[in-house]
Amino acid sequence: xxxxxxxxxxxxxxxxxxxxxxxxxxxxxxxxxxxxxxxxxxxxxxxxxxxxxxxxxxxxxxxxxxxxxxxxxxxxxxxxxxxxxxxxxxxxxxxxxxxxxxxxxxxxxxxxxxxxxxxxxxxxxxxxxxxxxxxxxxxxxxxxxxxxxxxxxxxxxxxxxxxxxxxxxxxxxxxxxxxxxxxxxxxxxxxxxxxxxxxxxxxxxxxxxxxxxxxxxxxxxxxxxxxxxxxxxxxxxxxxxxxxxxxxxxxxxxxxxxxxxxxxxxxxxxxxxxxxxxxxxxxxxxxxxxxxxxxxxxxxxxxxxxxxxxxxxxxxxxxxxxxxxxxxxxxxxxxxxxxxxxxxxxxxxxxxxxxxxxxxxxxxxxxxxxxxxxxxxxxxxxxxxxxxxxxxxxxxxxxxxxx
Numbered sequence: 001x002x003x004x005x006x007x008x009x010x011x012x013x014x015x016x017x018x019x020x021x022x023x024x025x026x027x028x029x030x031x032x033x034x035x036x037x038x039x040x041x042x043x044x045x046x047x048x049x050x051x052x053x054x055x056x057x058x059x060x061x062x063x064x065x066x067x068x069x070x071x072x073x074x075x076x077x078x079x080x081x082x083x084x085x086x087x088x089x090x091x092x093x094x095x096x097x098x099x100x101x102x103x104x105x106x107x108x109x110x111x112x113x114x115x116x117x118x119x120x121x122x123x124x125x126x127x128x129x130x131x132x133x134x135x136x137x138x139x140x141x142x143x144x145x146x147x148x149x150x151x152x153x154x155x156x157x158x159x160x161x162x163x164x165x166x167x168x169x170x171x172x173x174x175x176x177x178x179x180x181x182x183x184x185x186x187x188x189x190x191x192x193x194x195x196x197x198x199x200x201x202x203x204x205x206x207x208x209x210x211x212x213x214x215x216x217x218x219x220x221x222x223x224x225x226x227x228x229x230x231x232x233x234x235x236x237x238x239x240x241x242x243x244x245x246x247x248x249x250x251x252x253x254x255x256x257x258x259x260x261x262x263x264x265x266x267x268x269x270x271x272x273x274x275x276x277x278x279x280x281x282x283x284x285x286x287x288x289x290x291x292x293x294x295x296x297x298x299x300x301x302x303x304x305x306x307x308x309x310x311x312x313x314x315x316x317x318x319x320x321x322x323x324x325x326x327x328x329x330x331x332x333x334x335x336x337x338x339x340x341x342x343x344x345x346x347x348x349x350x351x352x353x354x355x356x357x358x359x360x361x362x363x364x365x366x367x368x369x370x371x372x373x374x375x376x377x378x379x380x381x382x383x384x385x386x387x388x389x390x391x392x393x394x395x396x397x398x399x400x401x402x403x
Contacts (some may be wrong), residue, residue: 029079032069032323034313036132036306037119039092039111047252058110058132059084060295061303062310067294069314078317079202082310086333089115096122104323108132108309110302113139120148128325130309133302136186137389142351144396146304147325149332149354151308155190157388158272161360161372162265163194164386167196168374171239175262176205177232177254178244188244191266203236208250226352228257233259269364272372275304276363284342286355308356316341333399345384353396357384 069080105127107171113136120129131150178188243266251267279297291299316328338346360368
């Protein structure tokens, strides 16, 4: 029996040394502090109660991303910490100032375009800000900022993704119905640009004017069944009805109510999205399950985009061994960066404006119908650059130092 004694002692010693080494790594772990700020504005409730925003919208995605980052970080000596804040637009500048005063320089924003721009400026040039909600193309173009990267797709990426599918289906004659709010006008213009880009034809346009008042009532379906057919009556011959309704005023009422029997696409029917809870390809089933165990609900676009933003930080920290904003930004914009994100392709950033390249999912609310870029659409360097503004079109000058 004595022959095993030294071996047992050696094994115990090894365990002890390993345990002590683990404690030493934990003791000197570098903290990577990030914050997710969601700006909550008072506005119209969605038409469908299924679309009511949960209290943890975006934040649940941040929890999952932090867990993913920590899985790798703990072996590399990094401790990822994420703070989540829901604020009003009025309180947003103060929230940024407080974070910066506490040394937090990695900030994810779930806000509209104006708020995102203001908060990126308030954060300062030495911070790294990631836009996880605003779709405005101008934030990546004439109003781009060097400290601001974008994981949320632009309107033009979404509209190009849908338009490619319509062209692939040979549904090229479009009846465009747009809302009367400013964001509806921006979306309608993005669809016009996409139609010109890929060779579709908008045969007629109509504006659905928001006159206020209750949009949902006990007799709502009766009124819709009478009014929408009349509103769409007499349109030029078309293949599809294309809805541009970011304000969620009328588009959900279009399917099954149009005068002519035509599919509805855009803001209702077949919709272009960054993520969908029905996505199951490329390992997404397991990803969805982990999110649902954390949150008790399906994943929404804001959750996915917050997850993406924090995973950009985690991937850059893991690969560079650094945690300062300048190093992370430089790596994210380099040829070495790529991120696996359950979309069938590695995601990278456009070096000319800080926009993340990514496929666009086309969903009918229950299924992923298709994924763009579509087959047959070519590009000289990256097929994902067929979606949205390409390098020759950019108006951004803040990223001129990145080659």
